Amino acid sequence: MSELKNVTIYTDGSCIGNPGPGGYGVVLLFGNHRKELSGGFRMTTNNRMEIMAAIVGLESLKDTCRVTLYTDSQYLANAIMQGWAQRWRANGWMRNKKEKAINPDLWDRLLKLCDRHEVEFVWVKAHAGNRENERCDQLGREAASRSNLPPDPGYEAGLAKDQTWARLF
Template identity: 50%
Template sequence: MRVVAYTDGSSRGNPGPGGYGAVLLYTDPNGVTHTKELSQGYRRTTNNRMELMGVIAALEALRRPCQVELHSDSQYVVNAFNKHWVEGWQKRGWKTASKQPVKNPDLWRRLLQAKRAHEVTFVWVKGHAGHQYNERCDELATTSADGLAGPLLDDDGFEG
């Protein structure tokens, strides 16, 4: 099963209220494309945490192993996998190459767990460049950050 996912995160202030958005696309054997949108807002968080949460939410929504082409405008997320930063962080006990603690280790661990059952390819897309699904994810994320899509939750792992 092949799924194309788009994700985005937003925060109003960094830290500040934030949210994520995700759009998942699946074309069934009859050629019909199914779309699922996900979003959530948080009272106090950071942009990078919301970028990660968008990816996590997209992967956690999948109920069986999939080939996932995941598009994000976050170089933080895309490069962590495409440039193999995550493997280095794990080998160094969640420390960067300069021996500093990795930020957001709770979400990186959750993302790795969510990714485990799937074959995921990360694709960087330029943000705010008119791409239909990236723009929709941005709209979902900002609407959620503004509390217009439902109640804002606490980001339990946020420290700051």
């Protein structure tokens, strides 16, 4: 069995208003190779774009890899590294006995990718001079500003309704 490739991924999500037009930016680094990805949706939330950035980065990997994924979203990093998202899935996408989990469509996709790859999520402070985080922020803001953005099917299906809780992170 061959050794896993070590890949570094930086991600960021952006939203003009929350909710509003949103975008994500991703920088992938492997050895001397660099790849940048971005995209957006006409109506979404910042948290959905944070999760989407991680999904897009991980989905772009052709082989199973060992990944260090940097994010400025404590919501994203904590949900994975502290096991929140795994618990929500195990409990039928419920945060507790009364409250549904927010963004289950994206968390499900992300958890499946985390099962495929060895992923460590690392939180970095936003707007603190980290070159790659700043680049992801720029990519996400530019994507959110594009015209003719597609719909975010999960948002429009009502999977991100509880914005009060979502904005705490």
